[in-house]
Amino acid sequence: MQVIPISYYLFFCTALFCIGVTGVLIKRNALLILMSVELMINSINLLLAAFSTYLNDPAGQIFVFFIMVVAAAEVAIGLAIIVVIYRTTHSIDIDILNKLKW
Amino acid sequence: MNLIIILILLFPLLGFLVLGLGFQRIQQKVTSIIGTSTVFISFLFSIIIFIHLLSLTDTGIPIRIVTTLFNWISFQGLTVSISFLIDPLSVLMLLIITGVGFLIHLYSVGYMKDDPGYNRFFAFMNLFIFFMLLLVMGDSYITMFIGWEGVGLCSYFLIGFWFKNQDFNHAAKKAFIMNRIGDLGFLLGIFLLFSTFGSLNYLVIFSQAQIIHPGMGVITAITLLLFAGAVGKSAQIPLYTWLPDAMAGPTPVSALIHAATMVTAGVYMIARSNILYALAPTTLMVVSVTGLITALFAASIAIYQNDIKKILAYSTISQLGYMFLGLGMGAFTGAMFHLTTHAFFKALLFLAAGSVIHAMGGEQDIRKMGGLHNPLRKTHWVFLIGTITIAGLPPFSGFFSKDEILSSVFSNSIPFWIIAVIGVMMTSFYMFRLYILTFTGKFRGSEQQRHHLHEAPWVMVIPLMILAILSIIGGTINLPGFLGGSNWLQAFLAPVFADSLPFMKGYSFAPDHSVEWILAAVSIISVIIMILLARSRFLKKDPALHEANDNTSFVSKLLSQKYYVDELYNHLFVNPLLWLSKWFHEQIEEKIIDKLIDGIGNLVIRAGNIVRYLQSGHVGFYVFMMVAGIIAILVFNLVI
Amino acid sequence: MFAKYIFFFLSILALYSAMMVLMSKKPIHSVLYLTLTFFAIAGHYVLLNAQFLAVVHVIVYAGAIMVLFLFTVMLLNLNKEEVSPKPVWIKIVVIITGGILMIVFIGIFKGYDIAIKTDPSLTQIGLVKNLGRVLYKDYMLPFELSSILFLTAMVGAVLLGKKEQL
Numbered sequence: 001m002q003v004i005p006i007s008y009y010l011f012f013c014t015a016l017f018c019i020g021v022t023g024v025l026i027k028r029n030a031l032l033i034l035m036s037v038e039l040m041i042n043s044i045n046l047l048l049a050a051f052s053t054y055l056n057d058p059a060g061q062i063f064v065f066f067i068m069v070v071a072a073a074e075v076a077i078g079l080a081i082i083v084v085i086y087r088t089t090h091s092i093d094i095d096i097l098n099k100l101k102w
Numbered sequence: 103m104n105l106i107i108i109l110i111l112l113f114p115l116l117g118f119l120v121l122g123l124g125f126q127r128i129q130q131k132v133t134s135i136i137g138t139s140t141v142f143i144s145f146l147f148s149i150i151i152f153i154h155l156l157s158l159t160d161t162g163i164p165i166r167i168v169t170t171l172f173n174w175i176s177f178q179g180l181t182v183s184i185s186f187l188i189d190p191l192s193v194l195m196l197l198i199i200t201g202v203g204f205l206i207h208l209y210s211v212g213y214m215k216d217d218p219g220y221n222r223f224f225a226f227m228n229l230f231i232f233f234m235l236l237l238v239m240g241d242s243y244i245t246m247f248i249g250w251e252g253v254g255l256c257s258y259f260l261i262g263f264w265f266k267n268q269d270f271n272h273a274a275k276k277a278f279i280m281n282r283i284g285d286l287g288f289l290l291g292i293f294l295l296f297s298t299f300g301s302l303n304y305l306v307i308f309s310q311a312q313i314i315h316p317g318m319g320v321i322t323a324i325t326l327l328l329f330a331g332a333v334g335k336s337a338q339i340p341l342y343t344w345l346p347d348a349m350a351g352p353t354p355v356s357a358l359i360h361a362a363t364m365v366t367a368g369v370y371m372i373a374r375s376n377i378l379y380a381l382a383p384t385t386l387m388v389v390s391v392t393g394l395i396t397a398l399f400a401a402s403i404a405i406y407q408n409d410i411k412k413i414l415a416y417s418t419i420s421q422l423g424y425m426f427l428g429l430g431m432g433a434f435t436g437a438m439f440h441l442t443t444h445a446f447f448k449a450l451l452f453l454a455a456g457s458v459i460h461a462m463g464g465e466q467d468i469r470k471m472g473g474l475h476n477p478l479r480k481t482h483w484v485f486l487i488g489t490i491t492i493a494g495l496p497p498f499s500g501f502f503s504k505d506e507i508l509s510s511v512f513s514n515s516i517p518f519w520i521i522a523v524i525g526v527m528m529t530s531f532y533m534f535r536l537y538i539l540t541f542t543g544k545f546r547g548s549e550q551q552r553h554h555l556h557e558a559p560w561v562m563v564i565p566l567m568i569l570a571i572l573s574i575i576g577g578t579i580n581l582p583g584f585l586g587g588s589n590w591l592q593a594f595l596a597p598v599f600a601d602s603l604p605f606m607k608g609y610s611f612a613p614d615h616s617v618e619w620i621l622a623a624v625s626i627i628s629v630i631i632m633i634l635l636a637r638s639r640f641l642k643k644d645p646a647l648h649e650a651n652d653n654t655s656f657v658s659k660l661l662s663q664k665y666y667v668d669e670l671y672n673h674l675f676v677n678p679l680l681w682l683s684k685w686f687h688e689q690i691e692e693k694i695i696d697k698l699i700d701g702i703g704n705l706v707i708r709a710g711n712i713v714r715y716l717q718s719g720h721v722g723f724y725v726f727m728m729v730a731g732i733i734a735i736l737v738f739n740l741v742i
Numbered sequence: 743m744f745a746k747y748i749f750f751f752l753s754i755l756a757l758y759s760a761m762m763v764l765m766s767k768k769p770i771h772s773v774l775y776l777t778l779t780f781f782a783i784a785g786h787y788v789l790l791n792a793q794f795l796a797v798v799h800v801i802v803y804a805g806a807i808m809v810l811f812l813f814t815v816m817l818l819n820l821n822k823e824e825v826s827p828k829p830v831w832i833k834i835v836v837i838i839t840g841g842i843l844m845i846v847f848i849g850i851f852k853g854y855d856i857a858i859k860t861d862p863s864l865t866q867i868g869l870v871k872n873l874g875r876v877l878y879k880d881y882m883l884p885f886e887l888s889s890i891l892f893l894t895a896m897v898g899a900v901l902l903g904k905k906e907q908l
Contacts, residue, residue, distance in 0.1 A: 004749050006856055012753045014847040019760045022840035025726050026833055031769060031820060035776050035811065039760055042783050042803070045795075049868075053790045056859040058867045058876040061792055065877070068802050069888045073895035075807045079814050080902035086818050087905075094721055101719025729839060736846045 009050040016043035030085065030092040034078050041071050103154060104169040107186050110147045110196065111235050113140040117228035125221035134211040137224030141207050141231055145200035152193050166597075168241055168305075180296070187241030187304060191598040194438060194591075195238040195370055198445045202362045203231050205565035209453050210354040212562035213460060217352075223263060227358065230256035234363050238370060242302045243292050246371065250288065250335065253364045254281040260359060261351040273347040280344040284334015291327030298324065308377045312601060318382070325378050325385040329392075332368025336422050338396045343668050345419055349411040353456030356411060361418055361448035366441050369425045373434050373598075380432075380602035390430025390511075394521055397423030399665075401528035405535070406662040409466045410455045413536050417492065418448055420529060424507055427522060433510035434599045435592045439580045440503035442591075446576050447491040447500060450569035454485040457558040457566065458540060462551055468536060473545040477555040480563050482541050484570040489537045491573045493530035493629050499576030501626075506582060509621050523628060530629045534636040542641060582618065745863060748789060756782035770812075770821050777808045792868035 020043065023036030045064045052060020086092050117140035121133055128136075151167075170185035188196075207227060214223050233256055237249025255278070262274030292302065298320050299307045311321075332338070337345040345365070349356055359365070372379060372389065379386055397420045404416035421444050428437035459466055461478055475482040491500035504526065512519040545552055557563070580591035660666070759779040766772045780803045787796035815821060827833075866872055877885060 003858060003861060004745060006858070007851065007854060008749065008753075010851045010854065011848065012756075014844055014851065015757060016760055018840050018844035018847070019757070019764065021729060021843055022836060023764045025722060025729065025836040025839065026764065026828065028722075028828060029769060029820070031811065031814065032763075032772055035763060035772060038803075038807065039763065039776065039779065042780065045799075046783055046786055049787060049790055049792050049795055051856075053792060053865050053868065054856060054858050054860075056865060056867060058873060061795055061868060061873060062877055062881050064792075064795055065798065065873075066884055066888060068798060069891065072802055072807060073891055075810060076895050076899045077902070079810055080899040082814065083818065084902050086820075092818075092820060097721065098719035101717050726836070726839065729843065733839070733843055733846055736850065740846065740849055 006050065006054050009047060013043040013047040013050075016040075016046075028093050028095055030082050030094050033094065034075065034082070038071065038075065041067065103151070103167060106147050106150055107167065107169045107188060107239070108171065110144045110151070110200075111186075111232060111239065113143045114228045114232040114235065116140060118225050118232060121221050121225035121228065125225060128221055130215075130220050133221045133224050137228060138204065138207045138211065140228055141200055141204040144231070144235070145197075145204050148193070148196040148200045151188055152197060155188070155190065155193055174244075179300070180302075182242060182244045182302060184245060185241050186239040186245075188239065189598055190595050191370070191373060191438070192238050194442065194595070195366075196235065198442055199231065199234050199238065199363050202445050202449050202569070203227075203234075203358060205568055206354050206358045206362075206449060206453065209357075209456070209562050209565040210352075212559045213354055213456055214352060219263065223260075223352070226256055226259045226263070227354075230260065230359065230364075234367070237367055241304055243295060243304070243307075244302050246374075247285075247288065247292060250331070250367060250371075251285065253359070253367065254278055254285070254335070257281075257348070257355075257359050257364055260355040261348045263351055263355065267350075270350040273344075273350040277344040277348045280341045281334050284331045284341055287327045287330025287334070289331075291324050291331065294320065294324045294327060304374065308601060311377050311381060318384075321378060322382045322384050325375070325382045326388065328371065328375060328378075329368075329385060329389055332371055332426075333392065336365045336368030336426070337419050338368075338392050338423060338426060339399060342396065342400070342419050343664075343671060346412050346415040346664070349409070349415050353411065353452055353459060356415070357449045357452035357456070360415065361452050362445035365418060365422055366425075366445070369422070369429065369437055369441050372426075372429050373438055376434050376599050376602040377605070379429070380605035386430045386432070388430075390427050390518065393423040393426030393428075393430055394518055394525075395423070396420070397427060397525045398521060398528070399423075401525050401532065402661055403664050404532045405528060406658060408469055410458065410468055410536065410540065411452070411466060413468075413532060414448070414451055414455060417451075417529065417533065418444075420525065421448070421492070424504065424522070424525070427518070428507035428510060431507075431510045431514050431518075433507055434602075435580070435595050436503065436506035436510055438595060439591055440507055442579070443491070443499040443503040443573070443576050446569055446572040447488045450484060450566060450573055451488040451492065453562070453566055453569065454481050454488060457481045457562055458485075460558055460562070461555050462547065463554045465547065465551060468539045470547045470551070471540045471545070472543040472547075473541070474555070475541040478541075478557055480557060481566065484566045485541065486537060487570045487573055489533045492533050493633065494526060494625060495629060496622075496626065497577065498574055499578075500573070501622075502577035502580060502582065505618075505622055505625060506580065508625060509582075509618055512617075512621055523625060526625060527628045527632045531632040531636050534633050535640055538636060538640045745789060748785075752782050752785045752789070756786075768821055769815055773808060773811050773815060776811075777804055780804045780808065790868065791863060791865050794868060794870045794873045 017040050020036045020040035023039065024033050027033050027036065045067055048060045048064050048067075052058065052064075082092055085097070089096060117136055120136060121128065155167075166187060166189040168185055168187050170183050173181065173183045175182040207224070210223065210227065214220055217223065230253060233249045233252030235249070237246050237253060240246045240249060258274045258278040261277050262271045264270050295307060296302055299310050301307060301310075334341045345360055348360055351359075379389070400416045400419035400423060404413050404420065407413045407416060421440070425437045425440050425444070428434075428440060458471070458474065458478065458481060461474070461481070462471065465471070487498070491498040494501045494504045496502075508519060508522055508526070511522050558566075578590075580589055582589065663669075756779050759775045759782060762775040763772045763779065766775060780799065784796045784799045784804070787793075787799055867876075
């Protein structure tokens with residue numbers, strides 16, 4: 001019986017996470033940044049679920065459940081904020097929002 | 103009894119606290135009541151203690167009471183507790199301090215009446231009384247040192263009382279600094295005492311000193327160092343120049359501090375440590391030589407001074423010299439006796455001088471006075487009594503105390519005695535010069551001053567009278583044997599000095615009765631000769647000993663300029679120190695330290711200017727920095 | 743035996759979709775690629791026999807969140823290409839940073855192995871029944887609190903979405 005070693009999941013989730021980080025740093029569109037954040041969250045969800053299965057501990061999957069709850073709420077609010085920003089500045093380029101400086 | 107001892111200390115301290123904290127709100131009348139009554143209550147308590155001690159005299163119980171207040175320092179090897187030792191010596195000092203102190207406080211009620219700093223004055227005077235009481239009542243060198251420093255501090259406050267005058271401030275600083283120089287010696291003496299005996303308690307040290315006999319060198323060093331402290335505090339050569347300048351303070355201050363109490367602290371200290379000094383004959387020789395030289399030196403300066411208070415100041419220095427001479431010759435009782443009578447007549451003279459100054463509207467130059475015996479009748483009589491006492495004519499008290507010292511000196515060293523008698527002659531000369539120029543002859547002041555002349559109010563005259571009576575009858579406490587007296591003071595103080603007697607083998611204390619008669623006669627005759635000399639010189643003449651255009655002789659110039667000692671000290675010590683401090687300020691402080699501190703400030707500002715570009719307001723940059731930081735942390739944890 | 747192949751297929755699909763999210767020119771394409779990624783991850787959940795999570799994942803993410811994103815892109819007409827992309831050097835630096843991050847993580851995780859307690863294809867904890875039992879027994883409080891969280895999010899979203907009264 002071949003079992004997928006846990007390290008495969010680890011590397012896969014790490015790769016997904018790093019892609020998400022790169023997305024956050026490289027994109028100028030606020031929406032795309034939010035989507036990259038979702039990508040990061042998902043990679044972690046998967047990792048948690050994998051560990052929970054391999055260690056036979058349901059706490060991991062419960063935690064994934066709650067992370068999804070929080071992610072959903074966060075997307076709702078995030079999109080509302082983007083809408084407000086678009087309303088005031090007619091653009092969602094984050095490079096424009098740099099007034100909080102010296 | 104223990105409670106009473108603590109209360110003696112407590113009342114002046116309370117007076118200081120109340121008057122010091124409420125000095126802007128309390129009215130003058132209330133202040134005068136509080137300020138004088140605290141000292142009076144302490145005086146009453148001192149009398150109670152005195153009577154109690156007298157009752158113990160024949161019972162065989164050792165005549166001392168030790169009261170402990172609390173443990174101040176206690177760690178391994180050193181335990182210092184604030185406790186008080188009451189024995190005949192300290193009771194004598196207590197009576198003098200509180201009694202004469204009370205009279206002076208009473209006098210000040212009238213003298214300082216129009217002064218805006220009235221409350222402050224009484225607060226400081228009470229504080230001074232507290233510290234002086236602490237000094238004489240302590241049972242260890244540490245407690246004495248606390249009082250020692252405290253009275254130096256209060257004398258600084260009181261000399262510079264009229265602080266708006268910069269010269270007075272200089273005088274106050276000078277007094278404090280010269281005291282401090284002596285205190286260095288005192289402190290070193292205390293260290294040496296501790297390292298030799300392991301304790302700073304009088305009783306422990308004195309009992310150990312008799313038994314252990316530490317080496318001659320150590321005891322000589324200890325006693326010399328302690329004596330250095332006494333030289334500073336009691337204005338002996340070379341640390342005496344502060345006392346004439348200290349006359350810048352109000353006259354009651356001069357009376358209390360520089361006549362009756364603070365300057366006698368050195369004498370008290372040596373009398374208290376009589377065993378240590380008995381074990382070190384070298385130091386006793388140093389003490390007597392210093393005392394003798396000071397007595398002569400100060401008397402010679404006093405002859406040529408023209409300020410009432412300065413004459414009295416030099417006279418104080420000279421009399422203190424006699425006390426130290428007596429101590430050095432082993433006459434501990436004689437020195438304490440002279441201390442007591444000196445407190446009476448010197449306080450009397452200072453207060454009477456204050457009354458004269460008060461009448462003259464602030465004038466202190468005796469060349470502008472004269473013929474004051476009519477307007478100032480009472481002051482004139484008390485001043486005459488004081489002058490006769492200090493000159494040493496019987497039956498006033500000064501004669502008995504001086505005679506006791508002189509007879510001890512004679513029985514130990516005749517050359518010293520001759521010089522001491524010369525000093526006595528000078529004393530009577532300048533004192534009678536002062537009396538004659540001030541009170542007899544024609545008035546030499548201005549018309550305005552003549553109209554202002556008035557006798558002092560009763561509150562000032564009554565202390566004068568009481569002090570005059572004490573000066574007259576004070577001799578009875580120790581009438582010498584050859585006159586048929588009972589030497590009461592000697593018997594009273596005997597337990598304090600008894601332990602040192604076995605070590606004072608080379609000293610004889612009193613010659614035979616016939617010799618004493620001759621000595622007394624010699625001193626009386628020499629004094630009368632000098633009085634007649636002064637009378638003939640000054641009574642008819644109008645001006646003083648010398649005038650501006652009379653200043654030709656070298657001796658008169660030298661003496662009137664006080665042997666140029668102040669200028670010498672300025673040149674030797676003060677100016678180099680000022681130069682050194684100026685050099686430090688210019689070279690090190692401004693060039694190095696300021697640059698360093700300013701440099702650090704500038705560095706911070708410049709760094710801040712650079713670092714603020716980090717805050718670009720761009721969120722993407724912040725996130726990037728965060729990721730970079732996380733990478734750094736992870737790598738750090740991975741590697742380490 | 744099949745599991746490994748399925749795993750690789752799903753992983754490559756997910757990674758490819760994620761890369762395309764970043765590299766698409768139009769935002770709408772990115773949204774669609776992200777949805778594909780979510781489906782791939784849901785497939786992973788099924789592989790782990792976490793049935794409840796798979797279903798919830800599809801419903802919440804692909805069904806709700808992606809629809810939200812689509813709505814926002816379309817209603818606000820954000821389909822234009824990025825006007826002025828970031829300078830090339832920034833992109834290079836970022837990519838290098840991301841790469842370094844991945845290398846560091848791999849360095850941390852390499853050789854990491856755990857004692858597998860059960861065969862993942864035979865676990866029962868992912869079933870709705872078992873998960874529900876644990877959720878409602880041990881984790882009751884967070885469950886209730888999440889309802890409050892949703893309430894807060896709803897209020898916030900509505901508040902933010904209202905037009906300002908002039």
